[in-house]
Amino acid sequence: MGIETRFAYESFRPGQKELAQRVYEACLDGDILIAEAMSGFGKTAAVLSGALSAAEETGCRVVYACRTKRQINRVVEETSRLQGRHPFKAAYALSKFDYCLLRRRREIPPESFGWYCTFNVSNNLCSYFLNVTLSEDFDRLVSRALLRVPRHAELLRESERAHVCPYEVARLAMAQATFAVVPYQYVFDPKAAPVLFDRNAIDRRKTILVVDEAHNMREFFRGLNSAVITLEQVKGAAREARAMLMEEAAGSISALQRTLEQVMAERQGWLIDRASVLERFRKDHGTAWLQNLAFELSASSGAAWGSIVYERKLPSLILRVGEFLSRLSSSGRSVLVKWDDAFGLVDPDPVSGLGGCLAEFRSSVLLSATVNPSSVFARSLGLEPGRAETYEASAEPLVTVRTAVDTGTSTRYKLRTPEMYAKIADRVAAVVRSTRSGVGVFAPSYSVLGALFEMVSERVSDRRLVSEAPGLSSEQAEEVFDSFRSAEDSVLFAVQGGRFSEGEDFDGGAMGSVAVVGLALPPPSPMMYAEYACLKRAGEQDSYLMLSRLPALRRAFQAAGRHVRSPGKRGLVFFFDERFGSTAARELMPSWLRRDLTVGDFTPSAIDSFSRGFWSSCG
Ligand code: SF4
Numbered sequence: 035m036g037i038e039t040r041f042a043y044e045s046f047r048p049g050q051k052e053l054a055q056r057v058y059e060a061c062l063d064g065d066i067l068i069a070e071a072m073s074g075f076g077k078t079a080a081v082l083s084g085a086l087s088a089a090e091e092t093g094c095r096v097v098y099a100c101r102t103k104r105q106i107n108r109v110v111e112e113t114s115r116l117q118g119r120h121p122f123k124a125a126y127a128l129s130k131f132d133y134c135l136l137r138r139r140r141e142i143p144p145e146s147f148g149w150y151c152t153f154n155v156s157n158n159l160c161s162y163f164l165n166v167t168l169s170e171d172f173d174r175l176v177s178r179a180l181l182r183v184p185r186h187a188e189l190l191r192e193s194e195r196a197h198v199c200p201y202e203v204a205r206l207a208m209a210q211a212t213f214a215v216v217p218y219q220y221v222f223d224p225k226a227a228p229v230l231f232d233r234n235a236i237d238r239r240k241t242i243l244v245v246d247e248a249h250n251m252r253e254f255f256r257g258l259n260s261a262v263i264t265l266e267q268v269k270g271a272a273r274e275a276r277a278m279l280m281e282e283a284a285g286s287i288s289a290l291q292r293t294l295e296q297v298m299a300e301r302q303g304w305l306i307d308r309a310s311v312l313e314r315f316r317k318d319h320g321t322a323w324l325q326n327l328a329f330e331l332s333a334s335s336g337a338a339w340g341s342i343v344y345e346r347k348l349p350s351l352i353l354r355v356g357e358f359l360s361r362l363s364s365s366g367r368s369v370l371v372k373w374d375d376a377f378g379l380v381d382p383d384p385v386s387g388l389g390g391c392l393a394e395f396r397s398s399v400l401l402s403a404t405v406n407p408s409s410v411f412a413r414s415l416g417l418e419p420g421r422a423e424t425y426e427a428s429a430e431p432l433v434t435v436r437t438a439v440d441t442g443t444s445t446r447y448k449l450r451t452p453e454m455y456a457k458i459a460d461r462v463a464a465v466v467r468s469t470r471s472g473v474g475v476f477a478p479s480y481s482v483l484g485a486l487f488e489m490v491s492e493r494v495s496d497r498r499l500v501s502e503a504p505g506l507s508s509e510q511a512e513e514v515f516d517s518f519r520s521a522e523d524s525v526l527f528a529v530q531g532g533r534f535s536e537g538e539d540f541d542g543g544a545m546g547s548v549a550v551v552g553l554a555l556p557p558p559s560p561m562m563y564a565e566y567a568c569l570k571r572a573g574e575q576d577s578y579l580m581l582s583r584l585p586a587l588r589r590a591f592q593a594a595g596r597h598v599r600s601p602g603k604r605g606l607v608f609f610f611d612e613r614f615g616s617t618a619a620r621e622l623m624p625s626w627l628r629r630d631l632t633v634g635d636f637t638p639s640a641i642d643s644f645s646r647g648f649w650s651s652c653g
Pocket residue numbers: 130133134135136137150151152154155160162163199200201202
């Protein structure tokens with residue numbers, strides 16, 4: 035079946051067919067392709083038609099990896115649409131935590147969940163799991179799910195009715211599907227990837243991999259390959275152990291705490307000689323003491339029985355310390371760093387294995403809306419020069435966006451005075467007042483977001499203002515989203531790089547203008563220093579651009595593109611920070627943001643005339 039027939043819609047938008055064709059060719063040729071397409075381009079549908087056509091011809095399957103649940107849902111929607119036109123076997127998976135029916139009987143923190151499930155399954159305490167091999171409904175559920183990907187709530191309902199674990203339904207469906215949508219973890223996390231590949235005998239060489247929002251991969255690997263523990267958490271773990279009557283473990287954790295406190299006090303600077311710390315444990319407590327303690331805390335069997343029998347809270351800090359010690363005592367190349375009262379184990383080259391990992395697949399397509407400059411993008415993922423092809427999907431005439439960069443404001447740390455906050459709030463309020471439809475305001479951090487929300491609320495009283503908050507559950511985020519959509523002229527405050535600024539769709543005229551406030555540079559940290567040092571040793575000239583500036587600019591550009599979701603869209607983008615006006619920043623902007631760009635001191639009255647001029651020109 036060709037890419038036209040494979041396409042989920044009646045016709046292609048400009049640029050989509052070319053992208054589908056390029057993906058198709060790359061998949062046939064076994065290439066690694068970096069494909070850039072702006073927000074609202076419709077790249078998912080285009081990539082699906084190209085990748086699925088190539089998969090059919092080569093007898094491969096397609097695995098589509100996404101960073102967030104919302105991105106998975108978006109791809110699943112496209113899959114459903116495509117299944118409506120041509121039947122094919124598809125499946126998706128979220129994290130096991132999202133499926134568990136057993137945990138609904140008690141509150142389980144996500145960090146303890148893996149242990150909770152393993153414990154219940156291995157001790158025959160989960161009837162949903164036991165029923166998987168007994169229930170006749172199980173196979174029927176899997177077959178049905180494959181031919182029409184079910185909504186998550188529907189799968190949970192059906193599985194509850196059949197009294198089987200919905201995760202097992204999803205897992206078996208994935209094993210049989212020719213197209214599977216999964217979180218990054220199922221592809222790149224050595225602990226989770228066997229669930230998809232090894233346990234289902236899925237051969238990577240017969241798999242086409244698509245990675246959505248690939249600019250997030252370095253950050254993902256950084257998180258995957260690092261661990262942090264604070265002295266407060268070590269103390270908390272000792273308390274948990276005592277409460278669980280694990281006296282011996284509590285004593286060992288206290289000894290661990292004393293040693294870590296000494297190391298913290300003795301060592302100057304952020305880098306700690308890991309070998310000497312391990313030697314110290316060996317000298318003080320014996321050769322295998324640390325490994326044994328790590329194993330005991332990670333397995334936590336004493337605590338497990340205690341928490342089940344006495345219906346106590348599960349010991350999350352014990353598990354956390356156990357995980358940290360496992361990594362500390364393993365032979366990995368992580369370096370040990372410290373700051374404040376925290377210790378971190380950091381892989382200074384978090385993407386070192388990525389090139390090899392991608393090479394195991396038949397072909398890989400890395401998608402992003404912000405690839406520029408592609409050579410730095412490829413190097414930031416550890417891909418050697420010439421290893422990946424780059425394709426930029428052109429869709430410029432699709433949208434009309436006018437961009438303003440305000441040089442009169444900045445969120446540079448030293449400039450964050452009450453006067454500067456007031457100035458920014460005045461200007462954001464002017465954007466809101468001069469935009470009749472919805473507005474998105476994206477701040478560099480939650481602290482700036484909170485202050486800005488309060489100050490703009492004082493200035494704009496006749497509009498619905500809603501704000502993201504740290505640590506929102508999916509349900510709470512949905513409420514914020516619904517509240518924003520409940521009025522046509524609402525204002526959404528969110529952070530750059532957060533759940534509302536990437537992968538969220540603001541269809542139609544839901545958002546007419548976007549105000550991007552400040553540059554979200556990652557705060558300097560020993561974790562970053564370790565990566566900088568590693569890149570410097572490797573002779574990388576663009577390490578600051580790669581690790582700090584580019585990720586911050588990408589977050590800003592992604593946020594700026596939130597309102598551009600479909601062809602013909604018109605909108606305004608304001609960047610409130612003089613740093614966006616530099617030549618280097620402008621060169622890195624996607625072309626649709628650069629095409630109609632004005633740089634200047636945008637006072638509230640200048641914003642008003644700029645906005646009104648634009649909207650009146652739109653008719
Ligand atoms: S097997 Fe399924 S239902 Fe049982 S504990 Fe694990 S995830 Fe929950």
